[in-house]
Amino acid sequence: MSRKLLQVACFALLSASLSAQSDEFGEWIDLFSGKDLTGWQNAKPDEEHHRGPNRWAAADGALTNTKWGGEGNDVCTERTFKDYELEVEYKIPKDGNSGVYLRGQIEIQIFDSFGKEKLSMADAGAIYGAGFLPLKNVQKAAGEWNQFRVLHIGHRITVWHNGVLIQDNVFQSGQTGGSMKTHKGRELTTDEGPLMFQGDHSQVWYRNIRIRPLLAGGGWKSLWNGEDLTQFDGHGRDKLLWEVRDNAFTNTATGGGGHDIWTKESLGNFLAYYCYKSDSREEDSEGRKISDRSGNSGFYLRNQWEIQVLSHQEADPENKRGKHSDGALYSLYAPLVKARHEPDQWNHMFVKVDGMKIWIWQNGKLIHDGRVCETRTDNHGQKTLEFSKGPFKLQGDHGKVWFSGVHVKPLPDDR
Numbered sequence: 001m002s003r004k005l006l007q008v009a010c011f012a013l014l015s016a017s018l019s020a021q022s023d024e025f026g027e028w029i030d031l032f033s034g035k036d037l038t039g040w041q042n043a044k045p046d047e048e049h050h051r052g053p054n055r056w057a058a059a060d061g062a063l064t065n066t067k068w069g070g071e072g073n074d075v076c077t078e079r080t081f082k083d084y085e086l087e088v089e090y091k092i093p094k095d096g097n098s099g100v101y102l103r104g105q106i107e108i109q110i111f112d113s114f115g116k117e118k119l120s121m122a123d124a125g126a127i128y129g130a131g132f133l134p135l136k137n138v139q140k141a142a143g144e145w146n147q148f149r150v151l152h153i154g155h156r157i158t159v160w161h162n163g164v165l166i167q168d169n170v171f172q173s174g175q176t177g178g179s180m181k182t183h184k185g186r187e188l189t190t191d192e193g194p195l196m197f198q199g200d201h202s203q204v205w206y207r208n209i210r211i212r213p214l215l216a217g218g219g220w221k222s223l224w225n226g227e228d229l230t231q232f233d234g235h236g237r238d239k240l241l242w243e244v245r246d247n248a249f250t251n252t253a254t255g256g257g258g259h260d261i262w263t264k265e266s267l268g269n270f271l272a273y274y275c276y277k278s279d280s281r282e283e284d285s286e287g288r289k290i291s292d293r294s295g296n297s298g299f300y301l302r303n304q305w306e307i308q309v310l311s312h313q314e315a316d317p318e319n320k321r322g323k324h325s326d327g328a329l330y331s332l333y334a335p336l337v338k339a340r341h342e343p344d345q346w347n348h349m350f351v352k353v354d355g356m357k358i359w360i361w362q363n364g365k366l367i368h369d370g371r372v373c374e375t376r377t378d379n380h381g382q383k384t385l386e387f388s389k390g391p392f393k394l395q396g397d398h399g400k401v402w403f404s405g406v407h408v409k410p411l412p413d414d415r
Contacts, residue, residue: 022359024271025214025350026085031077031195032209034061043076043104043180043196050074056199062207065199072200076104080183082192085212086150091205094142098204099128102152103193104180106130106172108159110146110204113139125159125166129176134159134166145207151348153214153273153405154226155190155247158346169275169346169404171247215273215407223263223392223406224249232261233391242396248404251297251396258397262303268389269411272351274299277344278311279400295343297401298330301353302390306330306377307360309401311343327367329358330377335367346404354411355387387413 031039036058044050050073057066065072081103092098092112099107106127113123116137120126124146125134138161140146149160159167173190180188180196197206223231229249234240241253242261251258278295295311310326322328326347327335339362340347352359360368376382394403 022271022350022352022361024352025273026212026216028210028212030210031079032058032063032207034058034207037063037075039078040075041078043074043194046182049200059205062205063197063209064205065203068200068203070200074101074178074180074196074198074200076101076180076183076194076196078184078194080192080194081211081213083153083214083216084150085214086152086195087147087208087210088206089145089147089208091143091145093203095202096142096204097201099178099198100148100150101176101179101196101198102150102157103190104183104188104196105175105190105193106157107176107178107198108148108150108167110198111139112142113137114141125161127157127167127170127172127176128178130170130172130174132167132170132172134161135168136161136164136166138162138164138166147208153275153407156275156405158348165341165345168341169277169348215409219409220407221409223265223408224404229261231264232394233264234259234261246402248402250402251400253396254399255397260393260395260397262391262393263406264391265408266389266391267302267353267408267410268387268413269354270352271409271411272353272392272407273349274351274403274406275346275348276309276401276403277346278309278402279344295400296398298393298395299349299403300377300393300395301351301358302388303393304376304378304384304388304390305332305358305373306395307349307351309395311399327360327362329360329368329371329373331380332373332375332377333368333371335360335362336369337365337367339363339365339367356384389413 042054054075055067055073056075096112098110101107109126109128111124119133119137124139146162151158155171155173156169157172158169183194229240237259241258242249242251297309298306300306308328308330321334321338323331323334326340348363350361356372357370358368
């Protein structure tokens with residue numbers, strides 16, 4: 001093989017590995033065969049407008065409604081889902097209107113918004129009726145295929161539309177208009193439910209529909225209850241200088257006035273998920289910058305290996321990655337790729353620790369692949385043991401940071 005072909009082949013393998021995430025966090029399930037409606041049903045058979053059979057069919061590899069307007073109805077999966085990653089493609093005609101309902105309860109709007117500059121709650125990518133407009137309008141022209149990618153964990157929703165982030169980990173615990181009330185006779189809440197497509201407005205086509213249940217299958221538990229910080233320890237500090245705010249928790253003081261917190265539980269081998277965001281600048285009440293260390297924090301594995309949080313480096317060139325960059329294993333390894341979102345936006349981290357090996361996926365991209373940290377990240381003179389147990393430490397004495405959704409699944413210690 002020529003050197004050029006070898007480089008191409010290596011790049012292809014690397015690209016594949018960077019887009020993949022360990023099946024230990026969840027395996028993908030195809031929800032639509034492209035041939036028939038196996039696994040799908042009328043979403044609202046008890047409602048007068050929706051009574052009767054599904055008015056949907058498989059046509060040319062897509063799931064489409066055969067009637068709409070006053071004769072149309074909605075369709076949903078027979079299975080229900082709680083926490084998951086979802087991918088789905090759709091297309092609509094001129095002036096088309098539909099919606100993807102998460103857990104059958106929360107609508108991501110589909111609308112012919114191509115070319116619009118001023119957006120409303122009725123436009124593509126909005127969480128309909130909930131006050132969350134899309135960050136950008138990337139709806140394609142009528143008749144072209146679009147894609148949604150959704151990360152839905154707890155009551156937080158992140159949406160990418162045609163590869164662009166449009167909903168940034170927003171908190172939505174209530175139903176939106178047109179949601180399902182029951183599923184197979186069971187009253188629904190926004191905690192769990194089926195995937196539903198709206199079909200009573202205009203014709204719409206869906207394809208490549210797949211879902212990956214996350215934090216499921218037993219063994220997963222939350223290390224933050226979403227209400228207070230009783231599962232964390234200040235290690236002797238009189239007051240935890242952290243608080244719950246905006247459905248996340250954040251440090252209330254930074255610099256010399258702040259301090260770190262630790263989970264009360266210690267872990268050896270594990271899978272973990274958490275999300276975070278950090279300020280790009282810290283200001284006083286008059287808008288003057290008061291800290292050059294804003295957006296600087298860290299998430300410590302076993303209280304010894306820090307996954308760096310750093311926002312102000314976002315202005316660096318795209319290929320600027322160092323041992324102190326966001327996502328780095330601080331002072332030891334730079335991330336394989338630059339995967340973090342813009343400053344002040346949320347980042348999603350999936351972590352696996354097995355012995356001394358560390359794997360980290362940031363926003364769906366592999367940034368550390370079985371790294372071995374032979375010393376502590378904050379003290380290279382202290383060797384780390386081949387196996388140990390320790391809590392997570394969340395750094396709070398540098399800059400402003402928010403954390404949410406901390407989940408963990410212990411793995412056997414003898415792996």
